[in-house]
Amino acid sequence: MKALSIHDKDKIAAFLRRHPFLHLYSLGDLDDFFWHYTAWYAFTKNDEITQLALLYTGTSLPVLLGLSEESTDLMKDLLHSIIHLLPKRFYAHLSRDVATVLADDYQIVSHGLHHKMALTNLASLDAFDTSDVIPLSVADEAELKEFYRVSYPENWFEPRMLETGHYYGIRHGGVLMSAAGVHVYSQSYRVAALGNIATHPQFRKQGLARVVCAKLCQKLLRKVDYIGLNVKADNSSAIACYTKLGFECVNTYEEYSLQLKPTAL
Known part of the structure; x- marks a missing residue:
């Protein structure tokens, strides 16, 4: 499956709104205030997004968001297909075992498990x-x-x-x-x-x-x-x-710092 660079805000929003609290940061980054700092990569089927990753460059260190709603297999495939597009150094929020797909190319330092909490x-x-x-x-x-x-x-x-x-x-x-x-x-x-x-x-x-x-x-x-x-x-x-x-935990993910290995240059 080939990853596509996506620029259609409506399509992106439709995918993210399926689980708004999981994708809260990504939904916010669709706003014009953040949009020009974003690069979106997706798998699609029948012109609909089936998996989506965001690289945000509006901070001193770029941030990759790769959060899966259920199985991580599709997200791992997506990130593997865009490794050549990722920066030499970046921070990442990734679901469960997604980071393993980057281990051959990047030195990875975990910053531990994190909870996503929602005001309910x-x-x-x-x-x-x-x-x-x-x-x-x-x-x-x-x-x-x-x-x-x-x-x-x-x-x-x-x-x-x-x-x-x-x-x-x-x-x-x-x-x-x-x-x-x-x-x-x-x-x-x-x-x-x-x-x-x-x-x-x-x-x-x-x-x-x-x-x-x-x-x-x-x-x-x-x-x-x-x-x-x-x-x-x-x-x-x-x-x-x-x-x-009034907040409650709705999801768990892990944060990482990543540095491209010299052998991958």
């Missing part, structure tokens, strides 16, 4: 007093960069996402104590993926992240239908936080 219990958000939460904007970029450097150094923060208007925080005495935003947001495709959620080390264990996330979700629900996030499977404290907000 909207009523849980009403339990939080969010009156102290304030919006953050592009004017707060420098402060947020320093905040994440101290609070979440391994975090991937793309300042461009502040342009969405969906970053929020809590300050005390002029100090940013906690913040949350989005990795992906699309009003057109009615999806949002939360990200950049952190609390300053001096202010942890006060429930601040839950309050900021509650405010963020309340605002997002005015414009989107699906809200989700990714969290490392062994991060029990974060999972407990999101569960209290």
Whole structure:
């Protein structure tokens, strides 16, 4: 089967909407805000997509999304057919054993199992007093960069996402104590993926992240239908936080860093 480069947003969206929470990031990347950073590869049958992979280049390190709804065989075949099109270095979100198909050509470092969580219990958000939460904007970029450097150094923060208007925080005495935003947001495709959620080390264990996330979700629900996030499977404290907000685990995948082997050059 031959992989095709796909450019038809409607066809891509129709495939992704079969499992919107699994493909939340990809659905958001159809938005014009992200679209020109995307390359889509697919298998098709009778002019319909049967398997789809996305290479996103809008971050400092390209990201490959290869998530399967059921069996991974078709996804492995798809990625094998486009290996020659992949960058020398990239990050990847892959279902179950999909990474094995890249092992001959790439050095692979696993970053562990991750859960996809979906906001399914909207009523849980009403339990939080969010009156102290304030919006953050592009004017707060420098402060947020320093905040994440101290609070979440391994975090991937793309300042461009502040342009969405969906970053929020809590300050005390002029100090940013906690913040949350989005990795992906699309009003057109009615999806949002939360990200950049952190609390300053001096202010942890006060429930601040839950309050900021509650405010963020309340605002997002005015414009989107699906809200989700990714969290490392062994991060029990974060999972407990999101569960209290009304999220539940809907899928598990693994994240990797990949570097092309010298023998494959």
